[in-house]
Amino acid sequence: MGLELKNVTKKFKTIEGERVIFENLNIHFPDYGLIAITGESGCGKSTLLQLIAGLDQDYEGKILFNQVKIEDIKDYRQLVISFVYQNYQLIDYLSVKDNCLFYCHLKGIKVVEKQLQELLEIFELNELVNQKVKNLSGGQKQRVALIRALLCSSPIILCDEPTGALDEINRQKVYRFFKKASQRRLILIVSHDQKISKYTPYHLNFECLKHHYDWNHQLYSRYEIRKTKCGLLFKEMIQMILKDKKKWVMMFVSQIYMVLAMTLIITGLEGFNGYYQKQYNQAMNNNLVMIQKKNQEPFKEKEITKLKGKYQYHLDIGKIEGLKNFQSFSINKKTKQNEVYVNHALITKIKQNKLIYKLNHHQYTLKIKGVIQDDYQEPVLYYHSLSNEIALQCIDVSTSIVYVKNHKYMKDYLTHLSVQYQGIAPIYEEYESYFKVIDLFKKVSFVFIFLSFMIAIVLMGYMVLSMLYENQKIYAIMLANGYQNNHLAFFILKKISLMMISIGIVSCLVSSGVLKIISFFDISKKIWGINHLFVLPREFQWSFMLYFFYLLGYIVQGILLSLFIVLKMKKIKMYECLREE
Numbered sequence: 001m002g003l004e005l006k007n008v009t010k011k012f013k014t015i016e017g018e019r020v021i022f023e024n025l026n027i028h029f030p031d032y033g034l035i036a037i038t039g040e041s042g043c044g045k046s047t048l049l050q051l052i053a054g055l056d057q058d059y060e061g062k063i064l065f066n067q068v069k070i071e072d073i074k075d076y077r078q079l080v081i082s083f084v085y086q087n088y089q090l091i092d093y094l095s096v097k098d099n100c101l102f103y104c105h106l107k108g109i110k111v112v113e114k115q116l117q118e119l120l121e122i123f124e125l126n127e128l129v130n131q132k133v134k135n136l137s138g139g140q141k142q143r144v145a146l147i148r149a150l151l152c153s154s155p156i157i158l159c160d161e162p163t164g165a166l167d168e169i170n171r172q173k174v175y176r177f178f179k180k181a182s183q184r185r186l187i188l189i190v191s192h193d194q195k196i197s198k199y200t201p202y203h204l205n206f207e208c209l210k211h212h213y214d215w216n217h218q219l220y221s222r223y224e225i226r227k228t229k230c231g232l233l234f235k236e237m238i239q240m241i242l243k244d245k246k247k248w249v250m251m252f253v254s255q256i257y258m259v260l261a262m263t264l265i266i267t268g269l270e271g272f273n274g275y276y277q278k279q280y281n282q283a284m285n286n287n288l289v290m291i292q293k294k295n296q297e298p299f300k301e302k303e304i305t306k307l308k309g310k311y312q313y314h315l316d317i318g319k320i321e322g323l324k325n326f327q328s329f330s331i332n333k334k335t336k337q338n339e340v341y342v343n344h345a346l347i348t349k350i351k352q353n354k355l356i357y358k359l360n361h362h363q364y365t366l367k368i369k370g371v372i373q374d375d376y377q378e379p380v381l382y383y384h385s386l387s388n389e390i391a392l393q394c395i396d397v398s399t400s401i402v403y404v405k406n407h408k409y410m411k412d413y414l415t416h417l418s419v420q421y422q423g424i425a426p427i428y429e430e431y432e433s434y435f436k437v438i439d440l441f442k443k444v445s446f447v448f449i450f451l452s453f454m455i456a457i458v459l460m461g462y463m464v465l466s467m468l469y470e471n472q473k474i475y476a477i478m479l480a481n482g483y484q485n486n487h488l489a490f491f492i493l494k495k496i497s498l499m500m501i502s503i504g505i506v507s508c509l510v511s512s513g514v515l516k517i518i519s520f521f522d523i524s525k526k527i528w529g530i531n532h533l534f535v536l537p538r539e540f541q542w543s544f545m546l547y548f549f550y551l552l553g554y555i556v557q558g559i560l561l562s563l564f565i566v567l568k569m570k571k572i573k574m575y576e577c578l579r580e581e
């Protein structure tokens with residue numbers, strides 16, 4: 001029963017080769033009592049404690065607790081062991097009290113405030129209870145480490161030089177306290193202090209540990225272990241996050257900037273697209289497609305019927321009453337509204353000073369202001385300041401005017417014209433170039449956004465990883481004090497996801513706030529003269545959809561980063577981390 005070492009051999013691999021620290025060690029410890037372990041420096045005392053604590057599992061032989069291999073006891077470090085490290089292993093940014101609470105939460109122990117106060121008083125730390133540990137002296141830190149271990153009612157307390165930094169009075173106090181506490185548990189103390197022999201008859205000299213060391217004192221029955229659960233460590237998680245606040249602030253700022261830039265690009269492009277679409281729709285209502293025969297000949301009636309029938313568009317030719325054919329040109333002469341000049345051939349045909357011009361079932365009266373001498377044998381009409389509508393349409397019979405009812409079919413109409421015809425839609429072509437540019441921008445911005453997202457992930461990954469290395473020791477302390485690997489993985493997942501979700505939420509709130517401000521003050525109108533330019537794409541009719549996608553991105557990113565870190569964590573060798581100063 002109790003703690004037992006069977007043929008334990010420990011070797012370290014060094015550049016010179018394998019180094020044996022101890023070989024075939026057999027020790028059977030009592031269930032309770034205070035045992036001093038002594039021996040010269042470097043003989044392997046700390047290493048032995050680390051093996052017993054389950055921190056270093058790289059050894060030969062068996063270490064048993066209650067006849068079960070310690071590696072097979074799931075909560076061994078949490079429930080059985082309390083360790084007072086040579087280098088204290090406290091968490092610098094936490095206060096004295098929070099260090100004790102953190103430790104107890106890891107062990108799943110509910111701290112009795114009275115007991116904590118008592119210990120703080122005994123070890124004269126009650127006035128420093130809210131001080132951050134980094135501001136304490138070596139001796140004060142050592143006392144915090146002792147209180148922390150004593151708070152837990154672990155059946156085995158391992159102490160690696162627990163009084164090295166203490167003065168004589170405090171040393172005696174600690175020994176007395178350990179003697180009392182050892183009535184109910186096994187306390188192993190590695191010490192160079194000879195005075196400890198006054199407090200315990202049990203002395204384990206490392207130099208004598210050749211092959212076998214059997215304790216005859218089976219003093220009491222087996223220690224019953226209560227099963228407890230680890231605390232949620234939520235408060236500790238927040239404290240850990242706040243410790244790295246500068247880095248988190250940098251991450252927040254960069255992510256807010258990125259989400260805002262992405263939102264402005266997406267909404268801006270959508271706004272420009274909508275703006276030109278609107279302009280285009282308005283222009284298209286007055287717009288015409290001009291169709292000509294490639295050989296410039298006038299249209300015949302049946303060709304018009306064919307064009308109408310085939311494409312089901314409204315097709316018309318401007319006609320002048322009393323004339324079969326005519327041509328029209330603009331001239332640089334001053335005329336009033338609906339005044340035209342004509343040539344000699346035309347005036348001889350109609351013999352009056354008015355022209356009745358019909359187009360698309362409308363009739364316009366054009367006043368003839370004068371006659372221009374030209375070389376044309378056919379009637380010609382010259383115009384200058386006709387109303388825009390008429391001027392455009394006042395063309396010869398070799399050109400047809402098509403009103404395309406639905407502009408969406410404009411391109412279709414033009415590309416499907418029979419080979420003998422040619423058609424142009426100037427406004428359509430102008431707008432089409434805008435749409436092409438916007439479409440190109442959309443594609444470029446998609447690539448840009450995607451790349452930014454990837455770069456952000458990589459940068460965040462580096463940041464979080466650097467934080468992992470900084471927190472590695474804290475994670476090692478957590479593991480060493482009983483936190484299971486899967487608990488730690490879940491802790492990291494919670495921590496990173498919490499950060500990612502809060503970064504996501506804040507970024508979304510900021511960008512939606514900025515959009516609201518832009519829209520409220522109609523800033524785009526003031527800058528570009530375009531009303532409400534920044535609008536969410538139609539795909540995201542519900543604005544929360546865009547933000548939902550952002551959040552989803554952050555959650556996925558958080559999970560991936562956590563997994564990555566958990567995989568990295570597996571490679572951490574606890575005892576090596578804890579050895580480092």
Ligand SMILES: Nc1ncnc2c1ncn2[C@@H]1O[C@H](COP(=O)(O)OP(=O)(O)OP(=O)(O)O)[C@@H](O)[C@H]1O
Nearest residue numbers: 012013014021039040041042043044045046047048
């Ligand atoms: N990771 C390691 N790799 C190689 N050698 C190691 C490693 N860790 C410890 N050692 C060696 O193992 C030996 C035992 O170390 P340990 O710390 O257990 O000694 P110790 O008896 O506790 O010494 P001290 O009283 O000075 O604390 C030392 O010689 C040390 O150099």
